[in-house]
Amino acid sequence: MEKKISIKDIAKIVGVSPSLVSMVLNGKAKQYRIGEEVAKRVKETAEEMHYVPNMVAKSLRSGKTQLIGLIVTDISNPFYSAIARIVEDRASELNYTVLISSTDENLKNTERLVEVLLNKGVEGLILVPCDGSKKLVRKLQESHFPTVLLDRYFPDVELSSSCLDNYRAAEMATEHLLSQGYRNISLVAYNTKMQNILDRISGYEDRMKIAGLSAYIHVRKVNILNSKPDIRKALEELIHKEQIDGLIFLTNMLATNGLYCLNEMDVKIPRDVAVVGFNGSDAFDLFYAPITYIKQPVEQIAKEAIDILIKQINKINYTTKLFLEPELIIQQSSRRNP
Amino acid sequence: MEKKISIKDIAKIVGVSPSLVSMVLNGKAKQYRIGEEVAKRVKETAEEMHYVPNMVAKSLRSGKTQLIGLIVTDISNPFYSAIARIVEDRASELNYTVLISSTDENLKNTERLVEVLLNKGVEGLILVPCDGSKKLVRKLQESHFPTVLLDRYFPDVELSSSCLDNYRAAEMATEHLLSQGYRNISLVAYNTKMQNILDRISGYEDRMKIAGLSAYIHVRKVNILNSKPDIRKALEELIHKEQIDGLIFLTNMLATNGLYCLNEMDVKIPRDVAVVGFNGSDAFDLFYAPITYIKQPVEQIAKEAIDILIKQINKINYTTKLFLEPELIIQQSSRRNP
DNA sequence: CAACAATGCTAAAACGATTTAGCAAACAGA
DNA sequence: TCTGTTTGCTAAATCGTTTTAGCATTGTTG
Numbered sequence: 001m002e003k004k005i006s007i008k009d010i011a012k013i014v015g016v017s018p019s020l021v022s023m024v025l026n027g028k029a030k031q032y033r034i035g036e037e038v039a040k041r042v043k044e045t046a047e048e049m050h051y052v053p054n055m056v057a058k059s060l061r062s063g064k065t066q067l068i069g070l071i072v073t074d075i076s077n078p079f080y081s082a083i084a085r086i087v088e089d090r091a092s093e094l095n096y097t098v099l100i101s102s103t104d105e106n107l108k109n110t111e112r113l114v115e116v117l118l119n120k121g122v123e124g125l126i127l128v129p130c131d132g133s134k135k136l137v138r139k140l141q142e143s144h145f146p147t148v149l150l151d152r153y154f155p156d157v158e159l160s161s162s163c164l165d166n167y168r169a170a171e172m173a174t175e176h177l178l179s180q181g182y183r184n185i186s187l188v189a190y191n192t193k194m195q196n197i198l199d200r201i202s203g204y205e206d207r208m209k210i211a212g213l214s215a216y217i218h219v220r221k222v223n224i225l226n227s228k229p230d231i232r233k234a235l236e237e238l239i240h241k242e243q244i245d246g247l248i249f250l251t252n253m254l255a256t257n258g259l260y261c262l263n264e265m266d267v268k269i270p271r272d273v274a275v276v277g278f279n280g281s282d283a284f285d286l287f288y289a290p291i292t293y294i295k296q297p298v299e300q301i302a303k304e305a306i307d308i309l310i311k312q313i314n315k316i317n318y319t320t321k322l323f324l325e326p327e328l329i330i331q332q333s334s335r336r337n338p
Numbered sequence: 339m340e341k342k343i344s345i346k347d348i349a350k351i352v353g354v355s356p357s358l359v360s361m362v363l364n365g366k367a368k369q370y371r372i373g374e375e376v377a378k379r380v381k382e383t384a385e386e387m388h389y390v391p392n393m394v395a396k397s398l399r400s401g402k403t404q405l406i407g408l409i410v411t412d413i414s415n416p417f418y419s420a421i422a423r424i425v426e427d428r429a430s431e432l433n434y435t436v437l438i439s440s441t442d443e444n445l446k447n448t449e450r451l452v453e454v455l456l457n458k459g460v461e462g463l464i465l466v467p468c469d470g471s472k473k474l475v476r477k478l479q480e481s482h483f484p485t486v487l488l489d490r491y492f493p494d495v496e497l498s499s500s501c502l503d504n505y506r507a508a509e510m511a512t513e514h515l516l517s518q519g520y521r522n523i524s525l526v527a528y529n530t531k532m533q534n535i536l537d538r539i540s541g542y543e544d545r546m547k548i549a550g551l552s553a554y555i556h557v558r559k560v561n562i563l564n565s566k567p568d569i570r571k572a573l574e575e576l577i578h579k580e581q582i583d584g585l586i587f588l589t590n591m592l593a594t595n596g597l598y599c600l601n602e603m604d605v606k607i608p609r610d611v612a613v614v615g616f617n618g619s620d621a622f623d624l625f626y627a628p629i630t631y632i633k634q635p636v637e638q639i640a641k642e643a644i645d646i647l648i649k650q651i652n653k654i655n656y657t658t659k660l661f662l663e664p665e666l667i668i669q670q671s672s673r674r675n676p
Numbered sequence: 677c678a679a680c681a682a683t684g685c686t687a688a689a690a691c692g693a694t695t696t697a698g699c700a701a702a703c704a705g706a
Numbered sequence: 707t708c709t710g711t712t713t714g715c716t717a718a719a720t721c722g723t724t725t726t727a728g729c730a731t732t733g734t735t736g
Contacts, residue, residue, distance in 0.1 A: 017716045056397045059690035060721050081419035256620050262648035282594050355686045395722030398691050
């Protein structure tokens with residue numbers, strides 16, 4: 001790249017003041033009563049010299065960075081990279097740039113990243129809050145810094161959020177298995193206090209109770225990190241001791257790891273146990289018995305998050321908690337007679 | 339967030355000049371012979387007032403943005419999101435921020451995104467160049483703007499790149515199938531002039547020739563976008579007309595879509611045909627016959643890319659083309675007697 | 677004690693843009 | 707012709723920081 005052309009350089013060439021050049025190049029020629037002839041020459045010269053405005057200087061002057069932060073748990077997780085892609089595209093349309101960070105579900109990391117992004121001058125934050133981050137989130141809310149929670153929320157913090165209707169999703173999964181004639185349906189969840197997971201658990205439990213199957217309610221909670229051994233243990237208990245006939249995995253990771261374990265255990269789906277997962281994947285679809293799953297409206301979740309955020313940045317100050325509609329994709333893993 | 343504290347505010351409180359505050363806060367107290375007593379008071383006051391430096395002003399003054407651009411084809415593609423994660427982490431360590439964009443394998447998009455990122459003031463670029471982007475890449479090279487190509491390269495452009503040793507990878511895949519006794523091995527590739535794909539094709543062809551199996555060389559090329567119908571057609575020809583016994587898919591997407599087609603066609607792996615893919619995935623591992631694949635050293639590719647880039651930004655001006663070692667993960671899909 | 681060095685600090689310019697105040701010149705109205 | 711308005715432009719301040727030049731004051735040396 002050749003050395004940068006500034007507004008001064010253009011001014012010198014055309015023989016006018018830098019201010020005039022700025023006015024013209026910002027389309028305010030009329031407003032500031034610049035002569036048409038001069039305006040034209042300025043524009044042409046800027047073009048010829050390949051002038052590109054210095055965004056940093058613009059930012060300093062205006063106090064706006066046009067930056068927003070997206071903090072997820074892990075950008076290499078397909079769910080969040082799908083989100084990132086959509087946020088990125090939408091932000092770009094709205095003339096914003098996205099800074100992405102990953103917390104690995106760790107509170108300290110989350111706190112640090114919020115700090116770092118604020119230091120970098122982001123004007124707003126889309127945050128996937130990790131377990132235990134309520135205090136941090138509350139502080140954000142109290143500071144009135146534009147923030148939207150994504151995928152997860154806190155019922156008692158008045159902060160905008162864009163999430164799946166988790167309760168309804170688990171209800172749908174449970175209903176479906178019930179409708180297929182399964183009764184002894186159990187749940188594999190994370191060991192967490194995060195509301196999205198708690199909602200899913202409630203959806204399942206309530207549906208089981210309504211069906212008069214309280215006795216069959218089994219919720220197994222596994223560690224969110226390095227969950228494979230926990231899952232294996234839970235599945236062995238459920239299958240061999242509890243004799244379950246249906247399994248709902250509350251996240252994609254749980255389901256994927258669960259499938260590995262079931263394979264190792266030589267448990268056949270759906271012959272030995274019916275399975276419903278969360279979030280689709282090629283692994284689900286290519287499985288010998290394609291897995292029935294809850295499909296999240298990923299695009300909508302992402303779009304709403306950023307649209308709400310931009311509104312907040314523009315001082316249209318309101319708070320919405322969105323609970324978006326899940327969809328059940330029925331495949332072979334949950335069919336009674338495949 | 340409370341209103342921003344500037345260096346001037348601190349200066350006023352302590353009763354010194356802004357310059358002194360700046361010097362102290364940048365750890366240059368000694369260098370500029372600031373009194374220890376004063377320095378201490380400045381630091382304490384800054385702490386108390388929760389001073390955070392304004393990065394935009396710093397950038398303007400220094401001409402450094404500490405920004406780098408990462409342009410991939412699609413951040414929601416697992417391979418690239420894995421790359422992004424590593425680049426992000428490494429950049430963060432080095433005090434850089436990453437701006438990520440997706441081109442969708444489209445030249446116009448790529449050109450636009452390079453422009454946009456340069457305008458945003460990135461100091462360097464990590465680029466996955468799409469088909470037909472040689473001219474653009476050459477222009478980048480000629481401008482001497484710090485740039486590193488990732489995953490793909492151009493043999494006749496002197497620009498640093500961090501890629502898999504694609505030739506070797508295809509060789510390994512072919513060798514392996516040959517060693518298992520397969521002979522009529524064919525290839526499914528993209529219809530592209532991108533060198534990484536051409537290298538893979540050569541690796542396969544050369545290995546087949548060495549084995550005296552030139553007659554069995556079949557390379558089918560499918561469209562890079564919306565490839566499913568092409569793949570289906572290619573596979574039907576290969577399986578039913580050419581009677582092949584081995585299949586190498588040159589990318590993860592080709593393999594994944596290929597597996598869907600093979601399932602639809604009721605072709606059993608490896609009984610009817612042995613399969614080798616590129617880049618692992620849960621879908622490969624959970625497949626009824628887990629898929630043998632070429633594993634890329636993703637971490638190394640990403641780390642090298644950013645390390646080379648940072649060196650270039652710091653004027654350590656050299657060009658390296660890296661071809662990193664693949665690894666073959668052998669699973670059931672390519673075993674003669676499973 | 678004169679000359680000079682070291683110490684501890686400040687003022688001012690600069691980075692590149694935007695915006696406000698205001699100055700001349702041309703023009704209009706009475 | 708005098709007053710007032712419009713037109714077309716410029717100078718200067720500003721955003722928050724860093725850096726250079728330099729000014730007092732004190733200390734050291736011959």
